[in-house]
Amino acid sequence: MRFKVFIKNYTALTIGGGAEGRTDISLNDLIIPPSSIKGSMRTAINKFLPQNYTSCGKIRPEEITEKHKELGKPCDVCLLFGYPKSRDIGCFTINIVTDLEKLDKVSFTRVAIDDKTQKAVEGGLFSQEAISPESEVVIEVNFRDSCRERMLKLLLYSLSALRLWRLGRNAMIDLKIENICEKYKCDEEMKKIVTNLENYLW
Numbered sequence: 001m002r003f004k005v006f007i008k009n010y011t012a013l014t015i016g017g018g019a020e021g022r023t024d025i026s027l028n029d030l031i032i033p034p035s036s037i038k039g040s041m042r043t044a045i046n047k048f049l050p051q052n053y054t055s056c057g058k059i060r061p062e063e064i065t066e067k068h069k070e071l072g073k074p075c076d077v078c079l080l081f082g083y084p085k086s087r088d089i090g091c092f093t094i095n096i097v098t099d100l101e102k103l104d105k106v107s108f109t110r111v112a113i114d115d116k117t118q119k120a121v122e123g124g125l126f127s128q129e130a131i132s133p134e135s136e137v138v139i140e141v142n143f144r145d146s147c148r149e150r151m152l153k154l155l156l157y158s159l160s161a162l163r164l165w166r167l168g169r170n171a172m173i174d175l176k177i178e179n180i181c182e183k184y185k186c187d188e189e190m191k192k193i194v195t196n197l198e199n200y201l202w
């Protein structure tokens, strides 16, 4: 199933980048790579994991493998988001729907500081673009139905958790989703999660 997620940022939004001067990176990659959104969701759900779900809480591939061996199976968070050495890339993908080129941007000029000397690096002045506060970015989540409803719920819980966490470089965001219960059959728990996500929180 597919559904749309609307993300509103309260502070300037930058996620990717750090590669100033390169022009061969699309703005999508520079500002919002889908993998970064997934990464932030994953971090957020580990902070606010619902009781009946498991997470190995590991990041390094060897530790994940080790922990899953202990558990006797992959943890729920890894099943949803994917994990190393798995043929499975997780239960969902994300596309950016909004044409980011058309959003208002702010440009920051920064000075690169040398870690050792704490002085400005010669020629270290660079500018970086970010999406202006109060913008709305629409993304589309494609959920693999074979992952079943329990995983879909964990995905929605991850979106809820993301509201309380940060996206990218400390951007404060809010988000809402389209009402999937109008299109799909939802049980009581699902209705509750969807209702909670139907409007912006802040």
Ligand SMILES: [Zn+2]
Pocket (backbone or CB within 6 Å): 055, 056, 057, 058, 064, 068, 074, 075, 076, 077, 078, 079, 083
């Ligand atoms: Zn795991």
